Amino acid sequence: MSLTLAEARARAAQLSEVAYDVALDVTDPASQTFGSRTTVRFRTSCPETFLELAGAREMSVHVDGAPTEPAYDGKRIHLTGLRTDGPVEVVVDARLPYVSDGDGMHRTVDPADGETYVAAYLGMDVAQKVFACFDQNDLKAPITTSVAADPAWTVLANGRAEVDAPVDGRWRFATTPPIPVALLIVAAGPWASRRWEHAGLPFGWHARASLAGELDRDLAELRQVTEDCYDHYASMFDEPYAFDSYDQVFVPGLNWGAQEMPGCVSYRDELLPRGQVPADVRVFRASVIAHEMSHMWFGDLMTMTWWEDTWLQESFADYMGYRVAGEATGFGGALVAHEIAGKPGAYDADARRSTHPVAPDPEDIPDVDSAATIFDAISYAKGNSVLRQLATWLGDEMFLAGVNTHLTRHRFANATLADFVDALDEASDRDVRTWVDQWLRSTGFDTIRFTRHDDVPVLSRDGSRPHRVRVTAYDEEWAVVGSGLVDLADDPVPLPAYAGRVVVPNAHGETFARIELDAASAEAVDAGLCRIEDDLVRAVLWTMLLDRVQTRALSAEDFVDVLERHLPGEGSATMVTSILNRTSSRVLPLRAPAAAVGDLLELVAATCGTGLLHATSPELALAFADGVAAGSHDAEALHAWVEAGAVGQLPLPPTLRWRAVRRLAELDAIDAAAIEAERSREPGTEAEVGAAAALASLPTGSAKAAAWSVVGDPDVDNRIFSATMAGLWSAEQADLVAPYVERYLAEAPAWAERGQAFAQVVGRARPTLLLTDAQLRLLDDALAGDLPTVLRRQWEDWRDDLGPSLVE
Missing domain, CATH: 2.60.40.1730 (tricorn interacting facor f3 domain)
Structure with missing residues (x-):
């Protein structure tokens, strides 16, 4: 109830x-x-x-x-x-x-x-x-x-x-x-x-x-x-x-x-974490500290009235988290992290059947279980991006004036979107109400594209929303020759000053829109992506490429080719980690045939090995080493890392050490007794979850059965559940784990009854591999039946991500 x-x-x-x-x-x-x-x-x-x-x-x-x-x-x-x-x-x-x-x-x-x-x-x-x-x-x-x-x-x-x-x-x-x-x-x-x-x-x-x-x-x-x-x-x-x-x-x-x-x-x-703190964790941690502190005002001082205004707290805090971490704490890469780690998931979410307006109507959230389904990439990453566009469109002074009016007016009270719009409208002479209808009350996103007319770049928009974006032009050596904000609405905007130049729209991610480059710019990016000095521009372009994989405009094989050519030259550890995470969690499991995953993983690991050889900082070395450990087929080298407790002169942090142990388990190059010995070597949370994942990764029927008994325990700890399920689903072991796909679909609804948050954990623990025709039919049958609200949302998203065209 x-x-x-x-x-x-x-x-x-x-x-x-x-x-x-x-x-x-x-x-x-x-x-x-x-x-x-x-x-x-x-x-x-x-x-x-x-x-x-x-x-x-x-x-x-x-x-x-x-x-x-x-x-x-x-x-x-x-x-x-x-x-x-x-x-x-x-x-x-x-x-x-x-x-x-x-x-x-x-x-x-x-x-x-x-x-x-x-x-x-x-x-x-x-x-x-x-x-x-x-x-x-x-x-x-x-x-x-x-x-x-x-x-x-x-x-x-x-x-x-x-x-x-x-x-x-x-x-x-x-x-x-x-x-x-x-x-x-x-x-x-x-x-x-x-x-x-x-x-x-x-x-x-x-x-x-x-x-x-x-x-x-x-x-x-x-x-x-x-x-x-x-x-x-x-x-x-x-x-x-x-x-x-x-x-x-x-x-x-x-x-x-x-x-x-x-x-x-x-x-x-x-x-x-124990050991060296990865660069992406430090950046993310600073952003989260800023995010949660902003809630002291947006969420705690002023609180939404009902859950349809989840965005009013979470979008705002997500926006402020990355903004303030960059502006105030010295973590200049915070916005890069949002662009490369947050936005791709938001574009995914906005293309699914479960998409919803950033600010839905209250009647669209009829109960609290329904509210649990909108703590998602729409309310966080998309909402963050939309608020950034609002501040860019209004001007920061007017935006913050409206924010302060709203906070003072509703201190220790509750508020709604209408209240927020009233405050913004009072602070600005722009048509805020129409902007809100176009951006916050609708779903989907526009496409911003460049074409050329007699070699003159022309900026245009497929969609209905106003955009204020930065356009940056480069010469053939990737030196910036011009950059500035451009307002884009119904009419195309020619940019004669950039004739013949490589042009990147939305260059600093000011808006939430898909971007499409003209043929000349796309060819230049394909050849010289890693030569662009501005981290934020590279993040926008990597996100564009990841979006093309998601929409199947770019194959997984072709994306891995881009990785081979450009990732070893990437200078941002946050970027490396985010790209590799996306590749391992979505590109290869959802866009590559199961028979090809092993070879592609090896290519990615080899690419990371090249990056590791040329890494210019311990942070970069750690990011590339993690990529090697996740996909390498060189068991001898991984054993050497574990035995030495280091990669060259870089000590192995516990999380990376366990990543290597888990990969050895997947390769059948370590047994359960050795995993248990590793767990006992340095007891702690990392050892418990690391061992759970490694034991579940062993490519034997008995290991998979043991893993299933762990996750089926009604009192299983949430961390152990997640780690065990992550180890269970190996795309390289699709045949071995096939029986557990059916068991997951049958048994997960009962697990999800423990509560909303655990239902999220259960839904996120779904198989990370392509499903066969028969398995897809089982998923469709489950979705046609009675499911807990939160789990249904997770599985509908899973089904949309798989897509009918993936089944061979």
């Missing part, structure tokens, strides 16, 4: 002055349950309503001090006979289950040292798994949190602790301003904590005790990025930071990359 739009609107109209006192007891993490006591106070205009509380055990309810036994269906507490002439107080005592799937009070035992951590990971329909509440965004409320925990632990929450490290383990935190219940956080365990003050506020970074060394290794960078982002937002936004502290914690098992909990942001602790 998922909350519907109609129910949310009715309850929001009925209730007011909501406040919570939430008391949690995690003193016995070895138990199956934790204690949750909620006191909720509110006024109501109707004598009946309901609180959400999922899976409660040993529950008791008091209303205005009197015990009562309300109807309870396992998710909703139905309250009746409530007073309407004054405040109501409801106290709910319950035991609730710990989870291992990242949806609720997640419990983790660190394999590195045996220490236990518990943390409340909330979100859509998840707050109710931790405390009794009115689980909807537009009933924001102040929350006072207290936690009973092991006295040796540190507990983090949204507000400042009244006493640091209370000797009895009973923590109480300052009451928050009004926030959505989905943004409560509690994170408890023996954290390694590093604290300081900045701008008059307490700040902190925290991680598992076994990652204390890694936290200290990166602390100077983490602190500097945090302070730079905070200072930048303080100058950008009129509204001051609204909360009393700013903690950030790397947590195990989080389903999302990070979550914007007010005053205490959580990050998946894969962003604090």
